[in-house]
Amino acid sequence: xxxxxxxxxxxVTEKGKYVELRCDPISGHTALYWYRQSLGQGPEFLIYFxxxxxxxDSGLPNDRFFAVRPEGSVSTLKIQRTERxxxxxxxxxxxxxxxxxxxxxQFFGPGTRLTVL
Amino acid sequence: GQNIDQPTEMTATEGAIVxxxxxxxxxxxxxxxxxxxxxxxxxxxxxxxxxDGLEEKGRFSSFLxxxxxxxxxxxxxxxxxxxxxxxxAVRSSYNFNKFYFGSGTKLNVKP
Numbered sequence: 765x766x767x768x769x770x771x772x773x774x775x776v777t778e779k780g781k782y783v784e785l786r787c788d789p790i791s792g793h794t795a796l797y798w799y800r801q802s803l804g805q806g807p808e809f810l811i812y813f814x815x816x817x818x819x820x821d822s823g824l825p826n827d828r829f830f831a832v833r834p835e836g837s838v839s840t841l842k843i844q845r846t847e848r849x850x851x852x853x854x855x856x857x858x859x860x861x862x863x864x865x866x867x868x869x870q871f872f873g874p875g876t877r878l879t880v881l
Numbered sequence: 882g883q884n885i886d887q888p889t890e891m892t893a894t895e896g897a898i899v900x901x902x903x904x905x906x907x908x909x910x911x912x913x914x915x916x917x918x919x920x921x922x923x924x925x926x927x928x929x930x931x932x933d934g935l936e937e938k939g940r941f942s943s944f945l946x947x948x949x950x951x952x953x954x955x956x957x958x959x960x961x962x963x964x965x966x967x968x969x970a971v972r973s974s975y976n977f978n979k980f981y982f983g984s985g986t987k988l989n990v991k992p
Contacts, residue, residue: 768923795978806885806968806982807924820976855923859978867978868912872923 766790768873770856776879777846785841785876789858795867796839798831799855801875807855813839846880853877883907885983887969892989893959901954901986903969911974913945915954918985919965927954927967956988964990 769788777783789796794815799807809823816836824830828846833839843850853875859867884906893899905913912931916924930936930945930952942955954967966985973979 797978797980799982804984806970806984807980809979809981812976812978814978820979822979868914868929869926870924870980872925874923 768856768858768871770854770873770876772876773874774877774879776881778881779846779848781846781880783843783846783878785843785854785878787839787841787856787858787873789837789839789856790871791837793858793860793871794836795859795861796833797857797859797870798839798841799857801853801855810841843878846878848880851878851880883971883981885969885971885981887967887983887986889984890987890989892991895959895961895990895992897959898955898957899959899988901956901967901969901988903952903954903983905950905952905969905971905983907950907971907973907981909974910947910971911977912972913943913952914970914972914980915941915943915952916968916970916982917965918968924968959990961990961992964988 771786796813798810801807811821813833828844831841855875857870857872859870886904915927918924928943935944940957945952966987968985969983970980
């Protein structure tokens with residue numbers, strides 16, 4: 765079946781602009797995650813959704829970042845007043861809950877490469 | 882806080898065995914995961930350890946010692962396609978869906 769998809773694959777914007785990044789998880793996966801990956805680093809946790817609600821948004825760096833998942837499927841990560849330091853690859857992942865309630869395997873999308881000029 | 886350490890880069894020869902180490906210091910631990918990430922691609926899941934010991938999956942094995950805060954990924958019969966970054970990740974015991982990743986170890990496999 766289809767994997768996790770993310771659009772756009774690349775986004776170039778100017779400092780101060782607003783951007784939206786979209787994630788389509790695997791059908792039936794209730795858990796959805798957003799990560800940010802800078803060059804040479806591992807993915808950095810941003811936010812986790814269980815269904816429609818943000819179960820943990822402790823990784824969002826500041827209030828310029830916001831994410832929604834209104835119908836429990838597609839999610840959008842929104843970044844206001846972008847800064848050059850926001851440049852990174854934004855990865856989305858989805859999973860189904862494990863037997864203990866926690867995810868074991870996360871399925872990652874190809875990411876959106878965001879460049880803020 | 883969370884601190885996960887891996888070597889930055891390693892080189893090994895095709896057909897050989899390589900061990901990639903990961904040490905961690907976390908305020909809550911509920912599992913250690915290894916992911917493979919080819920350049921420019923998404924991470925893909927390799928293995929998962931929650932109890933001490935060795936988990937074997939084909940050419941890949943992963944080991945965990947919780948008392949030492951230590952794990953390794955063992956790759957046998959290396960192939961050129963194994964050239965990738967290998968990410969160690971720890972799952973939080975406070976939130977079973979929160980994961981902390983190390984910076985990754987870039988493995989270069991030479992002919």
